[in-house]
Amino acid sequence: MDNGHTNNGVKCLAGTGPWKLSEHKRNQYAVFSINETYWGEKPKLKSIRWNVLPDAQTMLMALQKGEIDLIFGADGDQLTSDALSMLQKSHSLSVSLSEPIASRAILLNTKRAVTADSTLRLAIAHAIDRQAIAKGVLNNLEEPAPTLFARNVPYCDVDLKIREYSPQKARDLLDQAGWLASQDGIREKTGIKAEVAFYFNAQNAQERTIAEVIQADLAQVGIKVNLFGEEKQIFLDRQRSGDFDLQYALSWGAPYDPQSYLSSWRIPAHGDYQAQLGLPNKEKIDRLIGDFMIEMNEDKRQALVSTILEAIHNADVYVPISYSRTKAVHTPSLKGVDFKVSQYEIPFESMYFESGNQP
Template identity: 25%
Template sequence: MKRTVALLGVLAATLALGACAGPGREGGAAGPPQPGGTLRYGLSQAPTCSDPAQSGTNQTLYVTRQIADSLTDQDPATGEIVPWLAQRWQVSPDATTFTFHLREGVTFSDGTPLTAESVRANLDSIVHTLGGAKAPLAATYLAGYRGTEVVDALTARVRFGAPNAQFLQATSTPQLAILAAATTAKPAEQRCLGDTIGSGPFTYAEYRQGDKVTLAKRSGYAWGSAIFAHQGEAYPDGIEFTVVPESGVRTGSLISGQLDAVSDALPQDVPQIEAAGGQVATASNPGITFGLQPNVTRGPLRDRAVRTAVLRAINRQELVDTVLGPQFRAATSPLAHTTPGYVNLAADTEFDLPAAQRILDEAGWIAGADGIRAKAGQRLSFGVLFSQVFAGNQAVLELLQQQLRAAGVDLRLELASNADYTVRQNSKDFDTIYYNTTRADGDILRTNFGLDGRNLNDRDAIPALDAVLSEQLRTVDATERARLIGEAQRLVLAEGLWLPTIELSQAIGVAGTVRELKFEASARLQFYDTWLSGR
């Protein structure tokens, strides 16, 4: 496992700094765990798909993570990659070949066994069936995929055409979780309908899109991750996920005992939750911060000076203090501070309205009678496409709209449904798009900004940036890879390809009867060890 240690040295050091943000990562223990009961959870948004490979939003992943296991897991405290479905693995010195030795006796919930063929079918289906349109994150994790060799029933060898240093960590993500053949053989759309079959500690009992999801405990489950607090079946008999978009209703349902835990607890909710004997558990998401990604082929954002000025005109601390609260942080880089390879670029993201105004003046953008600038008959106006996947998005953007107006910039808010947002995102039909992407590996920069990734900027080649994004993927030395990821952050910011605002944190309202509600390494919830007391 020496190669594993080399790949993860920086990761462990970085995650250890941010793993316990906020008032607590789990409910305190109260006696020995008690199995039984149904945990009732209030989601702020509806899950978009029952298939973890196609899951993108936090609210969706809270559900899909429970029904499917991954080859490996990632320790949220240290960043170490640990066994799960794979007992052990070897990585070739050039990081092109990954050999996984699977646990014996693992079965999917339809009774079929986990085999090396299961691994091959899953990875092949992501590349050849789902692709980047349906599974954008999973597809980039498999960049350069050449196939999986079934060495024997329990040994799978995954090959890439070029070094892929990020792949081992990718095998711990929900997007590369292993599903049964009955699921991987289906078309993409049919995999989203609620009959997804995994090997996880829970199974789908009911899936009503946009309304409710019910999970049932998997009888006989005995192959949990090495970092789970216990082995055997999950403690809860089931989990009921109900979609409750209004934050006040979620909080009221938690306080009244109708729900046991809720997503996106707001700062004003905290006193009520604590007065009722609960708490707000928080964790900071690693990966790409929330920010605006400009389409550099249209409108005034084609002008790099405009992008630089907007970067300086954002008062990030005001966004945190006014809208979000102390469990959030102002972004100081394209990457969140809990991400491996993060570099603090606070000097380059510092709020400086006079500097923003000067940059626009020098670039020929002159303020009009209404205060909005123009150049050669074009107003300095552009839209921002966003959805409500995070409850604070609209309030953050409304304040950002005011901040940019002070610099003479007109920001138009374009709220879209999740479905319309996805269509416009995939077709790059926007001026800017507002989102974040969670992953505990700095390769997420290649996913979002690389020419072989999503490239939502719709940019042409930038040789310096393209070189470091490619080189970090080939680099197995942790220190050198971190240096390259740091340089990539600087270049993304310098080119104005990302205009960061805030780091996302999960803020989960938890009743006093809920114990051991835990976040995994990517700040998503893992309910396996959770138990209920006093109910």
């Protein structure tokens, strides 16, 4: 480490895995070669070159031209669902999807002027058509998510009241809460317009499209959504500052859900923490998460998670959208492409090329 911290740079790299970094050019590429002293079975590939490409379209073109062999990832930074569906139909490349692995949701910031209203947050949950998003944007490649975590996630088989899609229910809730229609179509309460800012990663075309659908859904019930696409680092910095009304959230997936993801809710640098700050029971929720992290009794652990999920669900901090999958698109000659438990791991060690096709 330089000056005692990794953020200042590192002087050398050390590890015990099957690969070692042999060449690196910042923002261009990294080359990994076999670690000859690896204690386990050696990889079949001689080396891996990891290219940095600016956007999903460039990645797709590079794959189609044979300049790269694999695109692998869990979100729309790599390839949109439209592109995946097109490739599945063309059969020119191999396309694989993992089982549902993480949760995609929208954060509603409880400490902002408009979204601090719990009834308005509930109305938003009823106004968003997640089925239409799953079908029209995600091409049925992801399942609509009725709750933040799927019921097969450990400790998350909890009975929660589902927010069914109902624009009329949303309108009724807003009327009851005093958010009344005005001449310009935007609801208003005590001089405050029902107008919110939705920030997303501009490099993620899929996030943009989902945001546009949500913008249209909320316009139908009198809530104006202003969309802001930002560079990824600015988007991440905004999470840390809490300077947003609506923003995307993606859980960490197996094996980190729910324990590690819940634990991150207590960290101010995370958007989840910032979005929950306006809750009157935020301190209690954080304390329960801390208790869960050290509790050894399984029944007590289950009870703690149930209480946490009920509190967050009933507060409508999250609008669940879908359960995401990891996607892999590769040249047909590349074999052994599979998925690990974690969405963050790529099993390069199991991959190989058919005889005579090694680049």
